[in-house]
Amino acid sequence: MSKRMNRREFLTRGGAVLAASTLPLSLVEVAFGKTDERNFTFAFISDSHITHIRGNEFVRNWDRGLVRAIAETNLLSPKPDFIMYGGDIAQLGKPEEIDHGLELLSKLNGDVHYVMGEHDYYLDLGEYWEKQLGPQWYSFDHKGVHFIVLNSILTYDDWMHKKWDSGMARMLQMARLDNPQGSPFMVGETQRQWLKDDLAKVSHDTPVVVFSHSPLQKIYKGWNFWTEDADDVQALLKPFSKVTVFYGHVHQIQYNQVDNMSFHAAMATAWPWPYPQSYAQAKSYMPKLTVQMNRADPFFERDATGWQFIDMDTGDAAMKYNLYDNQNRTVAYNDASGKPEDQRYQAAENRIPPQDHY
Amino acid sequence: MCRLLPACLAFSAVVSGLSLSVVSAAEVPLGLPPLPVPANNPQTDAKVELGDKLFHDARFSTTGEVSCSTCHDANKAFTDNLKVSKGINNLTGTRNAPTVINAAYMETQFWDGREPDLERQSTQPFINPVEMGLADHQPIIDVVQKDPEYQAMFKQVFGIAPDKISMTEVTQAIAAFERTLLSGNSAFDRYYFGGDKTAMSEQQVRGLDVFIGDGRCVSCHTIEETQALFTDSRFHNLGVGFKRIRDSVNETAAQFVMSKQQGADVDVAVLTKANMSELGRFAVSEDVTEVGAFKTPTLRNVELTQPYMHDGSLETLEDVVDFYNNGGREQPDDPIDDFQSGGIRPLDLTDQQKADLVAFLKALTSPEYTHLAKSQD
Numbered sequence: 001m002s003k004r005m006n007r008r009e010f011l012t013r014g015g016a017v018l019a020a021s022t023l024p025l026s027l028v029e030v031a032f033g034k035t036d037e038r039n040f041t042f043a044f045i046s047d048s049h050i051t052h053i054r055g056n057e058f059v060r061n062w063d064r065g066l067v068r069a070i071a072e073t074n075l076l077s078p079k080p081d082f083i084m085y086g087g088d089i090a091q092l093g094k095p096e097e098i099d100h101g102l103e104l105l106s107k108l109n110g111d112v113h114y115v116m117g118e119h120d121y122y123l124d125l126g127e128y129w130e131k132q133l134g135p136q137w138y139s140f141d142h143k144g145v146h147f148i149v150l151n152s153i154l155t156y157d158d159w160m161h162k163k164w165d166s167g168m169a170r171m172l173q174m175a176r177l178d179n180p181q182g183s184p185f186m187v188g189e190t191q192r193q194w195l196k197d198d199l200a201k202v203s204h205d206t207p208v209v210v211f212s213h214s215p216l217q218k219i220y221k222g223w224n225f226w227t228e229d230a231d232d233v234q235a236l237l238k239p240f241s242k243v244t245v246f247y248g249h250v251h252q253i254q255y256n257q258v259d260n261m262s263f264h265a266a267m268a269t270a271w272p273w274p275y276p277q278s279y280a281q282a283k284s285y286m287p288k289l290t291v292q293m294n295r296a297d298p299f300f301e302r303d304a305t306g307w308q309f310i311d312m313d314t315g316d317a318a319m320k321y322n323l324y325d326n327q328n329r330t331v332a333y334n335d336a337s338g339k340p341e342d343q344r345y346q347a348a349e350n351r352i353p354p355q356d357h358y
Numbered sequence: 359m360c361r362l363l364p365a366c367l368a369f370s371a372v373v374s375g376l377s378l379s380v381v382s383a384a385e386v387p388l389g390l391p392p393l394p395v396p397a398n399n400p401q402t403d404a405k406v407e408l409g410d411k412l413f414h415d416a417r418f419s420t421t422g423e424v425s426c427s428t429c430h431d432a433n434k435a436f437t438d439n440l441k442v443s444k445g446i447n448n449l450t451g452t453r454n455a456p457t458v459i460n461a462a463y464m465e466t467q468f469w470d471g472r473e474p475d476l477e478r479q480s481t482q483p484f485i486n487p488v489e490m491g492l493a494d495h496q497p498i499i500d501v502v503q504k505d506p507e508y509q510a511m512f513k514q515v516f517g518i519a520p521d522k523i524s525m526t527e528v529t530q531a532i533a534a535f536e537r538t539l540l541s542g543n544s545a546f547d548r549y550y551f552g553g554d555k556t557a558m559s560e561q562q563v564r565g566l567d568v569f570i571g572d573g574r575c576v577s578c579h580t581i582e583e584t585q586a587l588f589t590d591s592r593f594h595n596l597g598v599g600f601k602r603i604r605d606s607v608n609e610t611a612a613q614f615v616m617s618k619q620q621g622a623d624v625d626v627a628v629l630t631k632a633n634m635s636e637l638g639r640f641a642v643s644e645d646v647t648e649v650g651a652f653k654t655p656t657l658r659n660v661e662l663t664q665p666y667m668h669d670g671s672l673e674t675l676e677d678v679v680d681f682y683n684n685g686g687r688e689q690p691d692d693p694i695d696d697f698q699s700g701g702i703r704p705l706d707l708t709d710q711q712k713a714d715l716v717a718f719l720k721a722l723t724s725p726e727y728t729h730l731a732k733s734q735d
Contacts, residue, residue: 064700071696072646075611301700324647324700325592 040143043073044319045307046086046248047268049119050101052094061301062091065269066104069307072322074109080309081142083108086248086266087117087153087213092171095128102132113140117213117248118153118185118224122174123167125160126151137191139198145207148198150191152212152227152247155183177223184221185214186228195236208237209317210245217245217256217263223273225250237261244317246310253321255331257339264319264331264340272304318343327352386540387724389547391585393462393537399477399530401537408511409535412528418498419490421446426483426532429455435662435727436539441670445489452628452635454670457663459724460656462537465591469652469668472624472642476533481525482625489629495525502528541658541724542585549721551584558721565718568711573682575715577701578654588658588722593639593651596702597686599669600650600695603636607649607697610634614641638668649697661720662730675716683707 048066051059073083085105090097098120105112116136120129126136136151154160164170173181187195202208210216216233219225227233237243243261251273254265302324309320317340318332330343345351386393395401412418416425429443430436436458438444443455453469461467467479483489484498492498502508502523509520516527546566548557558566569575579588603610610633618624624642628635639648652668666672672681672688684690685704707715723731 060703061700064694064698067696068698068700071607072649075608075646075649077612077615322647328645328647 040081043080043083043309044266045069046266047088047251047270048101049088049091049270050097051091052096058100062270065305069269070107082111084211085112085114087115088119090120093120093123098128115149115211115213116151118174121153122171145209146202148210150187150212152187152214153185154188159183184226184228185224187233192232204240207242208240212247214249215247255340262317262333262340264317266308267306269305387542389542389551389585390540401534405515405531405534406538408515409531412532413535417501418484419446424490430458435659437663441665446491449488451488452632453668456655458536459539459541460658463587470639470642471653476536477529480529480532486625486629544724545721561714561717562721565714568715569718573715579657588656589654593648593653594699595650595697597695597698598667599636603633658722659727661723662727675719679712679715
């Protein structure tokens with residue numbers, strides 16, 4: 001049964017803010033000091049799931065989500081130094097989908113770095129994506145920060161190569177949640193060796209930023225909010241003073257601190273995921289829901305989707321979530337508590353009560 | 359499957375920062391919610407009468423020819439039926455005059471919500487160069503302080519001497535008058551809230567179905583369980599007028615933000631600069647998700663308030679229905695605005711559905727204004 005608030009209750013409920021929270025038309029910087037010339041900013045878009053229907057038809061809603069994020073990113077001033085794309089350009093990895101997504105993304109004013117998502121990968125094991133975008137894992141340095149991009153959505157060789165009689169059959173399995181036929185994501189030994197070699201060239205006081213598609217932490221296996229060898233990857237990152245991991249895949253706000261590593265999830269431009277229910281094939285560590293996001297309003301196609309831009313203050317990240325039909329949120333590292341915290345809603349008394357009138 | 363949801367409460371704003379008293383639902387016309395009234399500006403008959411006089415006084419413009427009622431004419435359902443309004447010396451702005459009828463319920467005022475309440479709203483047109491053109495509010499104060507009639511009325515309403523009259527009292531009186539311009543009790547209200555199943559024609563009943571179903575209108579033009587304002591009080595980019603800045607949006611936005619930082623007045627900028635007008639709510643919030651977004655207007659008396667949209671670019675209800683049916687485009691093959699709200703999409707309505715929908719929209723006219731309608735359905 002829906003519970004409604006009448007207008008009197010609503011009008012007398014104090015504390016409502018008139019203006020929506022504003023997103024200043026600027027990026028805050030990766031700051032090494034207030035005047036350091038190395039200060040810079042970047043934007044982060046993820047999970048557009050461009051879906052081919054037939055011929056030149058694509059699912060309009062997913063197209064529009066990406067188009068809008070791109071247009072808004074182009075408005076940012078000062079311009080971000082580059083844009084990260086967090087994976088899942090496509091829904092079923094089809095060349096039509098990847099091409100259409102890249103055509104839309106070509107309107108971004110600036111360099112874009114791409115992360116491989118499972119929806120980009122499992123049709124042809126990344127062949128077309130790689131042809132269009134280059135290596136599936138790589139690193140680069142930018143103004144004093146070392147950036148690493150991993151393909152974290154690989155799985156066991158037998159599952160990939162021997163279990164399915166077609167690429168599409170394999171893709172459709174990996175596109176499902178709660179799939180007993182599925183297989184856990186992993187970075188894998190080859191890439192971990194590459195990562196080890198790559199990190200060997202980086203001083204331990206350099207801020208390190210890692211991009212993966214799946215979380216490099218074990219959250220919920222049933223939906224692959226999970227990376228099987230996360231512990232091994234984390235071990236390689238332990239010696240560094242400041243590590244920040246950004247991931248997509250989960251279509252929701254998540255943040256966490258593990259030792260020296262801050263974790264931040266990106267919103268999707270396509271659709272939001274709710275928090276998973278505890279259906280589990282194996283022991284899982286359900287995410288602890290600390291700040292309830294308002295349930296997405298089904299009347300607003302973009303509600304609970306969004307994109308974000310990143311401020312890294314002395315190597316600590318603040319994720320600024322640009323959300324539609326909703327309050328923008330900032331999750332920033334809190335020096336005092338040593339972990340990322342929501343800037344507005346972490347304190348229980350400041351939270352927006354979840355809607356219950358649907 | 360009832361899809362009539364209340365306007366989203368969780369993110370809504372209170373009408374003003376002040377505590378409110380409420381005129382109860384029993385005292386307002388059928389189909390309207392209780393009227394919110396600021397606690398510091400209670401309704402009194404004398405205050406309403408004063409506000410009425412101020413609303414119609416053309417001395418508050420540089421030419422002595424423009425009053426609030428010039429653009430909000432009681433004989434035109436409190437709008438002007440112009441594409442964009444004309445102020446002093448026939449100067450035009452960028453925006454279509456919204457009706458004042460039921461404006462008392464709006465959570466924000468103006469197409470871009472740049473003022474929070476009626477009191478604050480009324481301060482702006484006096485001093486906008488393309489509306490009433492005053493350099494500042496002083497000439498208004500001079501008139502009301504010296505005019506014996508105003509002296510007596512302000513004394514009666516606010517208990518203050520003439521030299522104590524300020525814009526606070528002037529705008530409170532105007533707002534009190536505007537809070538009496540409530541209209542419900544339309545054929546729709548009698549049908550939907552009053553239980554009179556004969557109040558709407560069969561075609562209008564079918565049109566209500568389109569409104570709620572395939573037309574998706576109710577997503578933003580909300581109908582609640584016991585009342586309907588036909589607005590969610592939110593801001594949406596439909597694609598109207600955006601072609602004006604399609605190729606220059608980044609420059610326009612950057613220019614606007616820069617001039618705002620240098621102290622430019624938002625009210626003046628958006629009414630005098632066509633490009634900046636199209637930034638919509640962004641001009642107020644500087645939030646990139648609100649580029650080209652404008653407030654959902656009420657649909658009550660919509661049959662009488664043509665032309666439509668923030669720029670008056672659509673002349674008839676049929677044009678509006680076609681515009682939505684094309685997914686926020688005048689022509690089905692026009693390009694779509696990148697910033698368009700997600701809820702707008704091609705609807706594939708049949709000609710019959712479109713005609714039914716237009717017929718339904720004519721069921722939203724209140725009895726006190728039906729004599730202004732061109733067609734008597």
